[in-house]
Amino acid sequence: MPEGLIFDLKKYAINDGPGIRTTVFFKGCPLRCRWCHNPEGQSFAPEIMIRPSRCLSDCSECVAACPEGAIVKTAGVPVLDRPRCNACGKCADVCPAQAIERVGRRLSAAQLLREIEKDRIFQEESGGGVTFSGGEPLSQPDFLSEILEQCRKKEIHTTVDTCGFAPADVLERIAEKTDLILFDLKAIDEKKHIAFTGKSNRLILENLKRLAAKGKKVVVRIPIVPGVNDDEENILGTAEFLRSLGTISEISLLPYHKLGRDKYRGLEKKADDDDFTPPSAERLERIKKDLEDCGFRVSLGE
Numbered sequence: 662m663p664e665g666l667i668f669d670l671k672k673y674a675i676n677d678g679p680g681i682r683t684t685v686f687f688k689g690c691p692l693r694c695r696w697c698h699n700p701e702g703q704s705f706a707p708e709i710m711i712r713p714s715r716c717l718s719d720c721s722e723c724v725a726a727c728p729e730g731a732i733v734k735t736a737g738v739p740v741l742d743r744p745r746c747n748a749c750g751k752c753a754d755v756c757p758a759q760a761i762e763r764v765g766r767r768l769s770a771a772q773l774l775r776e777i778e779k780d781r782i783f784q785e786e787s788g789g790g791v792t793f794s795g796g797e798p799l800s801q802p803d804f805l806s807e808i809l810e811q812c813r814k815k816e817i818h819t820t821v822d823t824c825g826f827a828p829a830d831v832l833e834r835i836a837e838k839t840d841l842i843l844f845d846l847k848a849i850d851e852k853k854h855i856a857f858t859g860k861s862n863r864l865i866l867e868n869l870k871r872l873a874a875k876g877k878k879v880v881v882r883i884p885i886v887p888g889v890n891d892d893e894e895n896i897l898g899t900a901e902f903l904r905s906l907g908t909i910s911e912i913s914l915l916p917y918h919k920l921g922r923d924k925y926r927g928l929e930k931k932a933d934d935d936d937f938t939p940p941s942a943e944r945l946e947r948i949k950k951d952l953e954d955c956g957f958r959v960s961l962g963e
């Protein structure tokens with residue numbers, strides 16, 4: 662049985678599909694969007710995240726627990742020698758202050774299903790279910806396929822939230838087993854897409870065409886990042902492309918925010934969004950109205 666690597670499991674989510682949902686975040690993503698607020702979802706391997714402000718001054722449990730000598734306390738805070746660290750998590754296990762976290766855990770589909778089923782009552786009463794997000798869930802296709810099958814047997818509504826960057830056969834295999842797809846479209850212009858995500862959008866657009874041709878239930882999600890994709894050319898170009906597909910009627914706008922900054926610091930990764938600012942309420946409303954005028958049902962998400 663394939664195992665999956667996930668980095669979070671969020672209960673009572675209300676923005677990841679219909680009703681109240683359990684959202685499972687798969688670890689690893691092929692894109693590197695400059696506005697990403699889940700940097701812990703980028704790498705395909707477990708990582709150690711440190712929050713020095715939580716560290717207790719009279720403690721050095723983590724230093725004693727590390728078999729690799731990869732962590733020291735300097736000026737009262739834990740400092741990680743990342744090349745030496747193998748992310749075993751022993752330091753996190755002993756930390757009494759949750760100042761160290763091992764991000765990423767491996768589990769089987771049966772184990773994950775048990776977690777999902779704990780929220781069954783909320784899912785059923787609200788018309789919700791489970792959403793597989795990330796990172797990029799399609800980058801772990803065998804595990805995703807297995808958990809989707811198990812959810813279907815239990816009649817749990819499933820949603821997959823994808824950036825669309827996956828082989829066509831993977832997307833089609835997963836789509837057959839999924840009730841709803843949330844499909845992210847970042848920019849319609851290929852050069853812009855490469856500049857801001859690191860990858861071409863050709864495969865992504867082709868994949869969306871494939872889903873639409875099959876009449877799959879899809880909601881398109883557009884992150885709105887001022888100066889990147891909030892211009893009229895991109896918004897109307899996106900609307901024109903979506904209209905040409907014929908079967909897509911719903912769009913969700915996700916305003917850019919800077920809430921992932923702490924996590925970048927904890928992973929010692931450099932955030933690359935200093936020049937971005939969140940969109941104003943007026944700008945969002947304008948974009949919403951423009952897309953509604955093009956015939957789409959548009960909602961504002963988070």
Ligand code: SF4
Binds near residue numbers: 727731732741752
């Ligand atoms: S994760 Fe393991 S190797 Fe890395 S610092 Fe902690 S105990 Fe040491």
Ligand code: SF4
Binds near residue numbers: 716724756759760
């Ligand atoms: S175990 Fe936690 S609280 Fe203790 S020194 Fe390490 S990081 Fe700080």
